[in-house]
Amino acid sequence: MKQYEITEEPLDISKYHSYTINASQGAVCMFTGHVREWTKGTRTVHLDYEAYKPMAEKKLAEIGEEIGERWPGVITTIAHRTGKLEISDIAVVIVTSAPHRADSYRANEYAIERIKETVPIWKKEIWEDGEEWIGDSRRYHSSLEEDK
Amino acid sequence: MNVLLFAGLKEKIGNSRITLPVEETITAGNLRKLMYEEFPQITGDVFQIACNESFVKDAHIISPADEVALIPPVSGG
Numbered sequence: 001m002k003q004y005e006i007t008e009e010p011l012d013i014s015k016y017h018s019y020t021i022n023a024s025q026g027a028v029c030m031f032t033g034h035v036r037e038w039t040k041g042t043r044t045v046h047l048d049y050e051a052y053k054p055m056a057e058k059k060l061a062e063i064g065e066e067i068g069e070r071w072p073g074v075i076t077t078i079a080h081r082t083g084k085l086e087i088s089d090i091a092v093v094i095v096t097s098a099p100h101r102a103d104s105y106r107a108n109e110y111a112i113e114r115i116k117e118t119v120p121i122w123k124k125e126i127w128e129d130g131e132e133w134i135g136d137s138r139r140y141h142s143s144l145e146e147d148k
Numbered sequence: 149m150n151v152l153l154f155a156g157l158k159e160k161i162g163n164s165r166i167t168l169p170v171e172e173t174i175t176a177g178n179l180r181k182l183m184y185e186e187f188p189q190i191t192g193d194v195f196q197i198a199c200n201e202s203f204v205k206d207a208h209i210i211s212p213a214d215e216v217a218l219i220p221p222v223s224g225g
Contacts, residue, residue, distance in 0.1 A: 033225050049224070050155055052217055055201040056224075080224055092225050112225055120198070120217075121224025122155035133156040135221030 004060035005079040006053045006121070011090045020075040020097035027101035029108040033092040035085045045126045049082040049091060052120040056080070059119040063111050067096065070110070071103040078111060080121055091123075149174070149210070151183075152217035160189045170212060177206030183218065195220045 001015045017030055035047050064076040080092045094111045098104040115121070123134045149170040158164050168182060176197040184191060196203050198217040199210050210216055 051224070052152065052154055052198070052201075052219070055198060055217065058201050116222070116225045118203075118222070119224050120154065120219050120222055122220065123223040124155070133159070133220070134223040135155070 001077075001079070002057070003077045004057050004064060006051045006056050006060075006082055007079060008081065008083040011079050011081055011093050013090065013093050013095075016077045016079055016093050016095045019077045020095045022075070022097075024073065024099055025075065025097040026099050027104040028095060028097040029101070029104040031092075031094045031108050031112060032090045033112070035087050035089045035091060037087045039125070042125075042127055044087070045128055046087070047085045047091070048124040048126060049080070049085060050122045050124070051080065051082045053082075056120050060115070063114045063118070066114065067107045067110060071098065071107045074098045074103050074107045076107065076111060078115070080115070080119070082121070149179075149212045149214075149216060151179075152215070154217070155220050157190055157193060157195060157218050157220050160193070161187050173209050173211050175206060176204050176208045176210055179210060179216070180206065193220065 013030065013032060017028060020028055037044055060078045067074050067076050075097045078094050085091055094108055096104045096107040096111065125132055125134055149168045151166050151168060153161055153164055153166065179197060196219040198219050199208060199214050
């Protein structure tokens with residue numbers, strides 16, 4: 001595994017969990033995002049995720065750096081799966097460990113919010129009667145910051 | 149200049165990589181205009197431009213050797 005990883009393989013969450021543990025860390029928070037069958041009354045048959053892999057891994061690492069600045073002492077690892085995913089499959093795993101639980105919770109939620117804003121990964125929903133690439137165009141106003 | 153495409157833009161244009169007739173530098177803003185001219189099927193589609201794996205603003209100057217990618221609104225997680 002890599003600390004920040006895009007992979008087509010099923011996510012073995014125990015590896016990411018173990019990665020964040022050392023003698024300083026008293027709390028580990030793990031989030032897994034799963035493929036949901038029903039969204040606003042529409043039944044998803046499966047999902048197809050695509051990524052711009054090298055940039056996506058770089059952006060995941062940047063999220064880890066941001067977390068390190070906001071919550072010093074937190075260890076982060078994030079993996080996102082691509083390709084065809086079935087209902088209940090794990091699409092993303094985020095593990096944040098910290099000496100105390102408050103920082104691990106906060107850092108974990110921060111990570112998923114940032115993934116949804118900045119990481120070049122796309123989800124296509126495949127329904128019984130059609131399909132569509134999902135994207136949130138509200139994220140694309142001019143307020144978006146250029147990379148440093 | 150090679151441009152990488154993803155998701156809906158890739159499907160509408162029909163290729164994951166295209167070559168634009170740009171041999172000198174171009175601003176990201178002009179690249180965006182050129183894309184809409186060359187590929188009217190993406191009219192109205194919003195995207196950001198990434199240069200060498202970083203998001204850039206419209207004033208950014210892109211060289212032909214840079215790795216350029218069009219980034220439609222993301223939907224990971």
